[in-house]
Amino acid sequence: MIGVGKAAPVFAPLENLTAPVLLAFFKINCPTCQLTFPYLQRLVDRGGPRIVGVSQDDAEGTAEFAEAFGVRFEMVLDAGYAASRDYGLEYVPSMMLVEPDGRISWQSEAFRKVDLEELASRWGVQIFDFSERVPNYKPG
């Protein structure tokens, strides 16, 4: 991935930013993405950042994924992998927080509970509930 502190390559979701946005790259058949995205939706629901899912699949499959896993945040398509290549992706899910100045301030790949907790804490949000059995790590 491109690296914290670096300038995020600009594409549609990053135009005219006035607040941080979390880019979350994924594939619909990726089990780790299927685990991660409902928690990202919860982060939005509990007052976290704007999130844009960047799908490496087509519109139909992406809509199916969103419906199956209850994801309602914005989705854009990267079926040709242009943005994925620009961001130097190696795995999905890969997530990066882009600040209004265009720099990446946080990033994570695969499912890392501690990373997501740290991200959520920036908004004063608890992303995992105490009663949940959440894996600490799941590879992408």
Add this chain to the structure above:
Amino acid sequence: MDLSLTERTKEGIVILDAKGQIVAGDGADRLRERLKALAEAGSTNAILNLAHVDYIDSSGLGALVMSFSALRKKEGTLKLLNLTRRNVELLVLTKLETVFEVFDDEQSAVNSFFPNREIKRFDILSFLQQRKKGTVEE
């Protein structure tokens, strides 16, 4: 090896006989799209016969989970039939044996969709214990 899917019905329940591998790309997508088409046609309860599926990769598992979730949203479900030893172990390793109902007897899988019918579920724990003792065939 490509994935082929043959559809038949038994007592109104759709059974998909899969043959080949459910892997990233064509196989996983084909399975997901077929189950989606079935659901759109009103068949939200389905059995996937995996007797002749020798390999499922992570994308294949993802396709299974996504199809299962999509069918559940439509108040249906997807049940698995005749898993190979390797696929049973894969299900246990990924903890998906707690998600899917698994059968090794077709009539029991069909019966499970009807109330008050006798059901013989596949006992994964017993299978694994027998496997450990070496009493299950490869």
